[in-house]
Each structure stands twice: as structure tokens, then as C-alpha cells.
Amino acid sequence: MAVDNDLSKLRIDKERISQRQGKKKRYFFLSAALLLIVLLVILYFKGILKPAVEVQVISVQKIYPAQTFTLLNASGYVVAQRKAAVASKITGRLVFLGVEEGSRVKKGEIIARLENDDVKAALEQAKADVKVVHFNLEQTQAELDDAILDYNRKKELVEKEIIARSQFDVAEARYKKAKAAVAAQQAALRASEAALKEAEVSLEYTIIRAPFDAVVLTKNADIGDIVTPIGAAADAKSAVVTIADMDSLKVEVDVSESDIEEVKVGQPCEIQLDALPNDRFPGVVHMIVPTADRSKASILVKVAFLDKDPRILPEMSAKVAFLSRQVTAEEEKPLTALPGGAVVTRDGETVAFVIKNNRSLETRVHLGRKLDTMVEILNGVEVGDQVVIAPLDKIKNGIKVRVAQE
Secondary structure (H helix, E strand, C coil): CHHHHHHHHCCCCHHHHHHHHHHHHHHHHHHHHHHHHHHHHHHHHCCCCCCCEEEEEEECEEECHHHHHEEEEEEEEEEECCEEEEECCCCEEEEEECCCCCCEECCCCEEEEECCHHHHHHHHHHHHHHHHHHHHHHHHHHHHHHHHHHHHHHHHHHHCCCCCHHHHHHHHHHHHHHHHHHHHHHHHHHHHHHHHHHHHHHHHHCEEECCCCEEEEEECCCCCCEECCCCCCCCEECEEEEEECHHHEEEEEEEEHHHHHHCCCCCEEEEEECCEEEEEEEEEEEEEEEEEECCCCEEEEEEEECCCCCCCCCCCEEEEEEECCCCCHHHCCCEEEEEHHHCEEECCEEEEEEEECCEEEEEECEEEEEECCEEEEEECCCCCCEEEEECHHHCCCCCEEEECCC
């Protein structure tokens, strides 16, 4: 019975156990909350939980030093100052064409030829006529020589009264007639030679030659086409080819009237062609056309290339930078550059803040020469990298950033 009483006294105090478990849970949650707060504080001070800083950025780029002393920029086109639409002076069918687009021709070189069988026949006839007149002239000249001898003999005889006066009169008449015949044949010879020259010119009209050294730009007719100087017929062609002297290429740009004072004849320029974006061509102001375009309020300026390049073609789009001074040899190559304000000194080192994955990355850079508001970057960043330019006083390494929308 005593054992049963002892067993009856054995009971689990559920209330005390629940109190102990409650205390443990409170300690756990308090510890977790404290750790979370500490973690949040650490992350905040490290900038991870801070809101992203709005920044202004600029891309690292390649620039030419001439851009830092450019007074004015203008756009235009490459234009050949010496250009011709080569045509025939007569109407005829094209039977030969010896060039195509891009062909280079020399002055006097045959470009094309028209059908000319009839003209050749006329030329041969004119040559034959000249020969006939030559023979006739030789014959009449011989008769004149004989008449002169007879006239002189009979003149002496009549003076000595050896022959009758009538015989001398016949010799004198024959002499005058032979002399007139020779003059007539000489005139006929000049006429036949003129006709020969006309035939030669007519034949030359059927041959189309290059008027100057040039390059063929367009071919406007083909073999079999009717070529005429006025193009009256519906299917007739007036110009056979269009050519241009590549040594006469210049860039023509429109400069605003308000900016024309910045431009002077002989002023150094730098030319960039849209077709060749990686090249810059030195130039010089050749002419300021002395008239304005009232519709555009601009004045035409012609800029000459200092160096010839076979890649430069007529009608290419071009941009011209009018410079304040001549470009030196060391300034002809592009360099990597940033605005001077994008580079700062931190802890004794020159750095720039590059944007990577929406965070600022402090990057050490080495500087080169100063170019007006720009500074050359020797290494540290690459072309295309986005670099913070403002506000640099709020930027630290690794913080979140947001690029300001323009």
C-alpha cells in the first residue's frame, strides 16, 4: 500500500514545463531579433541597404586631340569641282563603249565611238578629191611653165620683128590662160583640203574622248543606244558617261551666317567621312562663297583635302571641324579620355568610379596629358565603360547607384 501511495504522488508539472519553454522561446526570438538588427546595421553602414544614389555618368571614349581646340563643326558632302557629262556633238548609234563605272581615263583617251561608216566614206572621198586636185594643179603648172617659155621666146622675136605680132599675141594669151588655170587649181586645192578637214572633224565627232584625267562615275548609255546632243527622241541618250576629276574633290558645307566669322580662308580643318569613321583627314578652307542662302541663312564654304586618298569618293557625307590652330604630328592619333571632373584623388591615388552591375567600383587610373577640359587615360578603364561624373562627394566603393535619366 505504501508503494501505491508513492506512485500516486508522481505527477508531471505541466505548468512549470510550459513556463520554461516559453522563456527559452523568448530568449531565442530576442537573440534572433538582436542578431538581425546588428546585421541590418552592418549592412546599412556598408551601404548595401542604403537607397541607390542617383548619379550622372559618361562613357569612356576615344577622342582626337583636335576636338579640344575645335571652333566650329559643320556637315556637308564631298563634291568634285571638275565634273562633266561627256556627250557627242552629233546624233548617231553607239557602237563602242570602252569604260564602265570606276574606270580611270586620261585626257584624250577614247571613251566611246558612234556609227561612222558614212563619215569614213566621206573622208575617203575628200582625200581622193585632194589627190585629183593635186594632179590637176601639177598639169596646169606644167602648162604654165611651157606657156611662159613660149611667151618669153616670142616676145624676143617680135621685138626683133622676126615673127608677126599675131603670133606673140597668141603666146601671151596662152600664158595668161595657163596662169589663171594654175590659180584656179590652187583655189580648188584649198577648197578640197578644207573639205578634207571638215570630213576629218566629222569623223572626230563620232569619237568621244575624255576631256581631262578623270574617273567614270556613271554610265548613261550602252552599245546600240542612239546618242544625240539634245536628247530629243524618247529613247535617245544625251550623255554617254559622267566623269569627275578626283584631284578636284572638296567638301562643301553650309555654315550659319552667325558663325561665319569663325571661318577664314586658309584655316586648318579636320575632315571626317561617315564612310570612314575611324579616319581623320587634314584639310584647309579653300573658299568662302561670296553669297548667302536666304532659305537656310547659311553660307557655302569649300574645304580642300591636304592629302589625296583613293577611298574618298564624290557625294560622300562629311563633317568638318574648323580648328583654331594646326594639328601637330603627335595629335593625329586618337587617345582614350575622360572629362577632368570624372577623376578624383582618394587616399593618395587617382581613381574613377566605374559602374558595374549598378554599383560603383573604385578603379585606379593613370593619367596622361591634359586636353582642355579632358584628360588622357593611359590605363585603368576601357573605351565604353560608364564612369560617374557627379555627385562624386557621395560616391564610395561598392555602393548602389542609379543612372539619372536625361
